[in-house]
Every structure is written in C-alpha cells, then in structure tokens.
Amino acid sequence: MGKTKKLIELENKTIEILEKQAKLQKRSLKNYLEFMIEDTALNFSEPSEEYKAMMDDMIERDENGRLITHSLKDILKQYGR
Missing domain, CATH: 1.10.1220 (Arc Repressor Mutant)
Incomplete structure (x- = not known):
C-alpha cells in the first residue's frame, strides 16, 4: 500500500x-x-470477511441456543479476582 x-x-x-x-x-x-x-x-x-463470518457464526449459535456465555462475575471468580 x-x-x-x-x-x-x-x-x-x-x-x-x-x-x-x-x-x-x-x-x-x-x-x-x-x-x-x-x-x-x-x-x-468495513470489518474483514473473517470477522463478519465469525460474528455470523456467533449470531447463528445464539439464535439456536448453542452459544455459551459466562458472566463477568463468573470469569473473575474463576481466575481468583
């Protein structure tokens, strides 16, 4: 460039x-x-094609109930903070 x-x-x-x-x-x-x-x-x-594909996958998993999320509280607890 x-x-x-x-x-x-x-x-x-x-x-x-x-x-x-x-x-x-x-x-x-x-x-x-x-x-x-x-x-x-x-x-x-504009976001990269890789980012768009990743987000589309996350949206699809969320809509199908397959997206696993964790609260900030749980993550801090896991790492002893």
Whole structure:
C-alpha cells in the first residue's frame, strides 16, 4: 500500500495541545498525528470477511441456543479476582 503526503494547517494552540499528547505517549508529533488519523480511518472501514463470518457464526449459535456465555462475575471468580 502506497503513501501520500498532505499539507495541513492547524491553529498554533491546536499544535501545542497535540504536542503535549504526543509526548505523553512518547511519540513525535508527526507519528502521533499519523497514528490518530490511521486509527480513526480504521474505525470507518468495513470489518474483514473473517470477522463478519465469525460474528455470523456467533449470531447463528445464539439464535439456536448453542452459544455459551459466562458472566463477568463468573470469569473473575474463576481466575481468583
């Protein structure tokens, strides 16, 4: 997958805020912006075919009464928490 460069203009105050957040994550501002933009774009993308198939299978098992679920309380109890 190729990459494209884009020039963006932001207010100085915005840059200051983003630089502080980048430092908190031990990232450069450029890296932080790229990470945030890519992460946001992924949230808009369609789920993979594998994920859709897995969810379809879980829905089918739930509708047919074959899906086994456990409460958070039971899971914490099982692992001694």
